[in-house]
Amino acid sequence: MSRTDIVSSLLWGIVSCLWLLAIITGIVWFFIWLFHGSRWHINVDVESATLARFDLDSNNTLLYNLTLGVSFKNPNSATVFYDKIAVTALYDGKVFSTAGIPSFTQSTRAPTRIYPAFEEKESMSSNWSLAAYNKEKVERIYHINVTFNTRIQIEWSQTNETGTQKYSKGYTWEANCALTIPTVDSAATFNKTTCDVKF
Numbered sequence: 001m002s003r004t005d006i007v008s009s010l011l012w013g014i015v016s017c018l019w020l021l022a023i024i025t026g027i028v029w030f031f032i033w034l035f036h037g038s039r040w041h042i043n044v045d046v047e048s049a050t051l052a053r054f055d056l057d058s059n060n061t062l063l064y065n066l067t068l069g070v071s072f073k074n075p076n077s078a079t080v081f082y083d084k085i086a087v088t089a090l091y092d093g094k095v096f097s098t099a100g101i102p103s104f105t106q107s108t109r110a111p112t113r114i115y116p117a118f119e120e121k122e123s124m125s126s127n128w129s130l131a132a133y134n135k136e137k138v139e140r141i142y143h144i145n146v147t148f149n150t151r152i153q154i155e156w157s158q159t160n161e162t163g164t165q166k167y168s169k170g171y172t173w174e175a176n177c178a179l180t181i182p183t184v185d186s187a188a189t190f191n192k193t194t195c196d197v198k199f
């Protein structure tokens with residue numbers, strides 16, 4: 001074997017190894033995709049947040065008034081049916097309010113806007129972190145998490161030579177939105193926030 005033969009067979013070996021690695025990686029990813037969550041996507045964005053009030057009175061009662069503008073987008077070639085959605089607002093890791101959104105149906109690509117509103121008062125537990133609250137009160141910008149929990153049903157159809165077949169599958173669905181919300185009297189403005197969706 002000449003020198004060039006050795007070099008070219010060495011190169012050939014490296015290239016085949018790389019190909020093999022790429023194929024194995026592809027197969028592994030395929031199985032992760034197959035068994036890890038669904039092949040469907042739903043995008044949830046909090047487009048607006050109006051925090052008219054977020055005050056702690058002398059009795060340690062939180063007075064709040066928060067309205068969100070949330071968009072749900074269904075980019076799949078399928079129809080999504082949402083059960084009643086439980087919306088929970090948390091501050092400092094603790095629930096301070098809940099809201100409900102009635103069930104609705106969403107066809108392909110059509111965005112749906114919902115407006116969960118929280119406007120009541122809630123006594124705070126003695127475990128409430130006053131230090132965190134007082135720090136955020138200075139800037140009038142609060143870190144509030146909002147979660148959405150429901151069940152969804154996805155319906156899609158497939159057409160072949162013999163006709164069209166309808167399929168349907170249900171999922172437990174949740175979204176978590178980590179929001180940074182300025183009060184209405186603050187100079188800051190709310191930034192559109194994309195939520196983490198799991199199902």
Ligand SMILES: *[C@@H]1O[C@H](CO)[C@@H](O)[C@H](O)[C@H]1NC(C)=O
Pocket residue numbers: 057058059
């Ligand atoms: C605090 O609670 C007391 C007793 O319930 C009540 O009289 C008072 O008005 C409350 N203060 C505020 C600011 O709500």
Ligand SMILES: *[C@@H]1O[C@H](CO)[C@@H](O)[C@H](O)[C@H]1NC(C)=O
Pocket residue numbers: 050052065066067119
């Ligand atoms: C909450 O704030 C909105 C304005 O963002 C206002 O229209 C509404 O009346 C307020 N609700 C309460 C109970 O204060």
Ligand SMILES: *[C@@H]1O[C@H](CO)[C@@H](O)[C@H](O)[C@H]1NC(C)=O
Pocket residue numbers: 090091092093094143144145176177178
């Ligand atoms: C909000 O959610 C984020 C992301 O899951 C998490 O890291 C953070 O601790 C949560 N904050 C609160 C106040 O619950």
Ligand SMILES: *[C@@H]1O[C@H](CO)[C@@H](O)[C@H](O)[C@H]1NC(C)=O
Pocket residue numbers: 125126127
């Ligand atoms: C405060 O937290 C402790 C430990 O997490 C818990 O045992 C206690 O019941 C809490 N108290 C209140 C009033 O929530």
Ligand SMILES: *[C@@H]1O[C@H](CO)[C@@H](O)[C@H](O)[C@H]1NC(C)=O
Pocket residue numbers: 160161162163164165
């Ligand atoms: C075509 O769809 C029918 C149901 O509508 C199904 O029974 C059949 O197996 C499908 N054929 C192929 C080749 O996928």
Ligand SMILES: *[C@@H]1O[C@H](CO)[C@@H](O)[C@H](O)[C@H]1NC(C)=O
Pocket residue numbers: 141180181182188189190191
């Ligand atoms: C919005 O985004 C800008 C740019 O990233 C940032 O400087 C600002 O603090 C954000 N505002 C809030 C309320 O998070």
